Amino acid sequence: MNNIKTIEDYCFGRMANGDALLFEANVLLNKKLAEDVTQQGITYEVIKKYSRKKIREEIMAVKNKLVAVPEHQGFMQRIINLFKKY
Amino acid sequence: MAESNNRFLTVEMREAFFMALYKKAFSPVAHYVARMGGSLDEAQDIFQDVLVIYYEKVTAAGALTIVNEKAYLLGIAKNLWLQHYKTVHKNLPLNEYDTEVTTDEQLASGKILLYLETAGKRCMELLKAFYYDHLPVCKLAAEFGYSGTHSATVAKYKCLEKVRDTVKQNSLNYADFIE
Numbered sequence: 001m002n003n004i005k006t007i008e009d010y011c012f013g014r015m016a017n018g019d020a021l022l023f024e025a026n027v028l029l030n031k032k033l034a035e036d037v038t039q040q041g042i043t044y045e046v047i048k049k050y051s052r053k054k055i056r057e058e059i060m061a062v063k064n065k066l067v068a069v070p071e072h073q074g075f076m077q078r079i080i081n082l083f084k085k086y
Numbered sequence: 087m088a089e090s091n092n093r094f095l096t097v098e099m100r101e102a103f104f105m106a107l108y109k110k111a112f113s114p115v116a117h118y119v120a121r122m123g124g125s126l127d128e129a130q131d132i133f134q135d136v137l138v139i140y141y142e143k144v145t146a147a148g149a150l151t152i153v154n155e156k157a158y159l160l161g162i163a164k165n166l167w168l169q170h171y172k173t174v175h176k177n178l179p180l181n182e183y184d185t186e187v188t189t190d191e192q193l194a195s196g197k198i199l200l201y202l203e204t205a206g207k208r209c210m211e212l213l214k215a216f217y218y219d220h221l222p223v224c225k226l227a228a229e230f231g232y233s234g235t236h237s238a239t240v241a242k243y244k245c246l247e248k249v250r251d252t253v254k255q256n257s258l259n260y261a262d263f264i265e
Contacts, residue, residue, distance in 0.1 A: 004243050004246055004247050004250070005243060008243075008246070035254075036250070039250050039253050039254050040246075040250055042253050043246060043249045043250045043253050044217065046195075046198065046199070046202070046249060046253060047210070047213045047214065047217050047218065047249070048217070048218060049199065050199060050202060050203070050210050050213075050214060051213075051214040051217070051218030051219075052138060052218075053199070054214060055100075055138055055141055055218075056134060056138060058097060058100055058101065058104065059104050059134050059137050059138070060134070061101070062101055062104040062105050062108060063108070063130065063134070065105070066105075066108060075109065075113075078113065079112065079113060079116045079126070079129075080126060082113075082116050082117050082120045083116075083120045083125065083126050083129075085120065086120045086121060086123065
């Protein structure tokens, strides 16, 4: 799988010091490798953004359940009442 | 990987986790936001952000045990409220309102996420489970139907490569994805 695991080991600090130094030297000499490192870093950001979106959707579903399901409505009503006091 | 991440294996387990946190901590957070002059919608938005932050905290490798969950969540909420308050009440000159520009890059990153959510959904779920939920590979293999940890690891790297190729094809950069 090309260099994907090596780059991951470097990005996550799983490389021994000597190997990391050698890898950094390769990055300086190899433009394609340097691009792959950058793109892999962006890929981790894409995964994070996607994951946050998904977890937010799950949280939203829980909130909607609290609003819609009769057994939780007492709880939500108490919250709503808090905002009438102020 | 934290063994406690077994608590977050499925959507149902995460739902139970978030539901318990709502019951435990939404009331004090809402009370605080109301006292500070905020609305119910603002309290809900803040609390959702609190839950995302807390989820990331407890699923992180080497996560510490939080002794007083309610106080911890309220602390995060207070910080978020202060940030929100500063943003909302910043005195901006009128000509700075409604001038948010959507760049071509932002449109591209939105398109990529949409594409990955549909065409690459299984891959993205696998990557989320590994890199975000921090599930142990053995659990991940079972959950996604791989024969063992080696197959799951290979599949994970293949998915990572697929997403990296998509990033490359669309010439995306960090600024498109940093929140």
